[in-house]
Amino acid sequence: MALLQISEPGKSTMPHEHRRVIGIDLGTTNSLVASVISGSPTILNLNNKSNLLPSVIHYSKDNILVGNDAKKLLSKDPKNTISSVKRLIGKTIGDINKDNFPLNLEDGDGVINIKTSIGIKNPIEVSAEILKSLRTVAEKKLGGELMGAVVTVPAYFDDAQRQATKDACQLSGLNILRLINEPTAAAVAYGLDKKSMGHFVIFDLGGGTFDVSILNLTKGLFEVLSTHGNANLGGDDFDQAIVNFLSHKYKLNIKDIEIQSTISILAKEIKESLSNNKEVEVLKVINGKEIQETFTREQFKTLVDDLIKQTIEATKSALNDAKLSTDEIDGIIMVGGSTRMPCIQEAVKSFFKQDLLNDLNPDEVVALGAAIQANILAGNGQEDLLLLDVTPLSLGIETMGSIVERIIPRNTTLPVAMAQEFTTYQDGQTAMSIHVVQGERELVDDCRSLAKFTLRKIPPMVAGAAKIKVTFQVDTDGLLSVSAEETTTNVKASIEVKPSYGLSEDKIKTMLQSSYDLAEEDKNSRILAEAKVDANQLIELTQKALDTDKDLLTESELSQIKNGLKDLINALNSSNKDKIKEATKKLNSQSEPFAAKRMDRSIQKALTGKSINKLEL
Amino acid sequence: MSISLTEKAAKRAKRYLDSRGKGVGLKFGVKTTGCSGMAYILEFVDEVSPEDQVFESHGIKILVDPKSLIYIDGTELDFVKEGVNEGFQFNNPNVKDSCGCGESFTV
Numbered sequence: 001m002a003l004l005q006i007s008e009p010g011k012s013t014m015p016h017e018h019r020r021v022i023g024i025d026l027g028t029t030n031s032l033v034a035s036v037i038s039g040s041p042t043i044l045n046l047n048n049k050s051n052l053l054p055s056v057i058h059y060s061k062d063n064i065l066v067g068n069d070a071k072k073l074l075s076k077d078p079k080n081t082i083s084s085v086k087r088l089i090g091k092t093i094g095d096i097n098k099d100n101f102p103l104n105l106e107d108g109d110g111v112i113n114i115k116t117s118i119g120i121k122n123p124i125e126v127s128a129e130i131l132k133s134l135r136t137v138a139e140k141k142l143g144g145e146l147m148g149a150v151v152t153v154p155a156y157f158d159d160a161q162r163q164a165t166k167d168a169c170q171l172s173g174l175n176i177l178r179l180i181n182e183p184t185a186a187a188v189a190y191g192l193d194k195k196s197m198g199h200f201v202i203f204d205l206g207g208g209t210f211d212v213s214i215l216n217l218t219k220g221l222f223e224v225l226s227t228h229g230n231a232n233l234g235g236d237d238f239d240q241a242i243v244n245f246l247s248h249k250y251k252l253n254i255k256d257i258e259i260q261s262t263i264s265i266l267a268k269e270i271k272e273s274l275s276n277n278k279e280v281e282v283l284k285v286i287n288g289k290e291i292q293e294t295f296t297r298e299q300f301k302t303l304v305d306d307l308i309k310q311t312i313e314a315t316k317s318a319l320n321d322a323k324l325s326t327d328e329i330d331g332i333i334m335v336g337g338s339t340r341m342p343c344i345q346e347a348v349k350s351f352f353k354q355d356l357l358n359d360l361n362p363d364e365v366v367a368l369g370a371a372i373q374a375n376i377l378a379g380n381g382q383e384d385l386l387l388l389d390v391t392p393l394s395l396g397i398e399t400m401g402s403i404v405e406r407i408i409p410r411n412t413t414l415p416v417a418m419a420q421e422f423t424t425y426q427d428g429q430t431a432m433s434i435h436v437v438q439g440e441r442e443l444v445d446d447c448r449s450l451a452k453f454t455l456r457k458i459p460p461m462v463a464g465a466a467k468i469k470v471t472f473q474v475d476t477d478g479l480l481s482v483s484a485e486e487t488t489t490n491v492k493a494s495i496e497v498k499p500s501y502g503l504s505e506d507k508i509k510t511m512l513q514s515s516y517d518l519a520e521e522d523k524n525s526r527i528l529a530e531a532k533v534d535a536n537q538l539i540e541l542t543q544k545a546l547d548t549d550k551d552l553l554t555e556s557e558l559s560q561i562k563n564g565l566k567d568l569i570n571a572l573n574s575s576n577k578d579k580i581k582e583a584t585k586k587l588n589s590q591s592e593p594f595a596a597k598r599m600d601r602s603i604q605k606a607l608t609g610k611s612i613n614k615l616e617l
Numbered sequence: 618m619s620i621s622l623t624e625k626a627a628k629r630a631k632r633y634l635d636s637r638g639k640g641v642g643l644k645f646g647v648k649t650t651g652c653s654g655m656a657y658i659l660e661f662v663d664e665v666s667p668e669d670q671v672f673e674s675h676g677i678k679i680l681v682d683p684k685s686l687i688y689i690d691g692t693e694l695d696f697v698k699e700g701v702n703e704g705f706q707f708n709n710p711n712v713k714d715s716c717g718c719g720e721s722f723t724v
Contacts, residue, residue, distance in 0.1 A: 003697060003704025006633055007660045038633040039661060
């Protein structure tokens with residue numbers, strides 16, 4: 001007998017059309033799965049024990065362990081126990097520092113290969129194991145096959161990381177309804193989408209990562225205005241502050257793995273206990289040394305003051321990027337277990353001078369929001385909600401002179417399609433190479449190359465006659481497809497950009513920063529490159545014209561043009577933009593009468609031998 | 618004419634209504650569809666229609682439209698757990714036959 005859930009008025013599903021959908025928070029440290037059951041977003045707990053599935057996988061000949069069972073083996077079998085795989089997904093070996101991972105990592109043709117005792121695994125396969133585990137739980141709890149899932153990703157995830165996450169879903173057998181940004185999911189969980197408008201801050205301090213995002217809500221639409229953070233700042237660093245304090249004071253050797261692990265657990269206990277109590281008494285013997293301490297909240301705050309400041313600084317930067325001040329913020333949502341720390345709450349509260357939204361369990365907020373969104377997408381809910389995300393960096397193509405022509409600017413809301421028309425550079429050009437780049441700098445070399453493809457079979461025409469429309473489209477998952485079409489003949493070519501490697505948040509930050517720092521320099525390089533392109537084109541045209549129609553010129557005209565040409569070539573070699581421009585201008589005006597004469601000749605040619613009534617005028 | 622809830626079902630329904638934050642009760646009904654003729658409707662109710670029959674069981678209002686009532690008169694709604702799967706079940710004395718999955722039925 002099938003079991004029923006209570007539906008919203010008028011939303012009863014047809015038999016066999018129960019749309020079981022879930023929301024998944026695929027976290028760096030822990031993952032969760034939730035679903036809307038009889039109208040209530042509910043975390044589906046795992047084996048009636050915990051709601052959190054540690055994002056840890058252990059591979060061995062006999063089996064694959066996921067979650068707590070795998071976590072227990074972290075120190076015992078570190079090479080075959082994979083944690084924090086979210087830091088590897090969608091990246092290449094060049095993007096990461098291998099020393100930060102206790103794993104055997106290798107370059108695997110665009111992905112990172114993880115060498116385990118049962119063979120090579122990649123981050124997509126590892127993530128798929130976590131998803132599979134959550135999927136199994138959900139299918140058991142909901143009593144049947146799932147129609148689909150909404151999976152959350154950090155707002156700063158780039159195309160490669162999003163695509164890799166999607167691939168992992170597919171591999172796990174989940175039908176992915178949509179990827180949504182974690183901060184947006186948190187806002188949905190608090191029902192902010194029911195408000196008409198406002199600016200919201202999502203402050204997400206997890207176990208190992210920190211993100212702060214500013215969302216703009218207008219008429220039920222969310223848009224990520226800006227995001228900041230630190231991929232290597234989280235609750236673990238707060239533990240470490242206590243570890244450092246204790247090991248220094250009691251001269252404990254934290255290089256000893258056993259001592260380190262004992263003291264780390266103790267530190268975590270102290271930290272968590274201070275979230276509920278004003279002070280904590282510690283009495284413990286570690287390695288024969290008696291540790292006796294009374295920790296107060298104030299003392300803890302002093303130890304972690306630096307970390308707190310970092311989070312506030314990032315929040316300030318996010319506000320700056322969004323061009324907002326603290327009094328323009330209508331709500332602050334606290335996400336991530338580490339936001340339970342009173343010192344964090346106080347710091348954020350006093351920075352914004354307003355109360356925080358923190359009554360939902362900060363560990364569960366993102367998964368709950370994803371479940372609500374999944375329910376809406378499946379058509380089980382009442383109202384529709386559109387979620388808008390933005391492009392983290394500008395997207396464009398390479399044009400002559402290695403200049404970047406921006407097609408979709410940074411922070412454009414998704415989904416988006418933008419087109420721009422380009423043309424051929426040379427007479428009879430039959431192919432055009434489209435080089436897709438990402439970044440804020442003016443020259444291709446300073447941006448990130450995403451993909452290259454060639455539009456062929458352009459009919460031969462004079463330079464500038466072909467009309468090539470290049471369309472960039474980014475879908476709601478942030479995936480880019482680029483197409484190029486010669487519009488007079490409908491010759492087409494397109495590419496789905498699945499960038500082979502990803503960008504770290506730091507790299508995005510550096511790319512942005514350098515585009516600000518080097519803005520002036522970039523402008524000059526661009527002007528120089530453009531001047532060179534113009535000059536080269538003029539030289540080529542002039543030379544071609546001289547080859548065919550030299551006889552139209554008088555001796556003095558010819559020598560004048562030849563001189564102009566020589567000057568321009570010299571100027572080009574100087575790489576001085578002003579000189580090039582000036583010489584280009586000069587040659588242009590010098591060759592003007594020549595151009596007029598050539599025009600006359602070609603008209604004459606066209607008319608010769610034709611009677612007046614056969615001319616199509 | 619009677620429609621009722623088991624205590625377990627009432628408790629669950631109350632919890633869902635509370636967390637939903639609005640709603641006057643539950644709506645029971647049938648619609649003609651499915652592989653075996655008819656399927657149940659189980660929904661929250663925000664507004665009572667004048668033609669609805671109103672029942673009350675363990676403090677929960679149940680509304681049934683008169684057309685549906687003839688098919689489900691005497692039904693008791695239960696809340697059951699099957700392994701980890703849990704949900705509501707119609708115990709309907711009028712049912713003669715139901716399809717394999719139990720999602721639709723004939724009277």
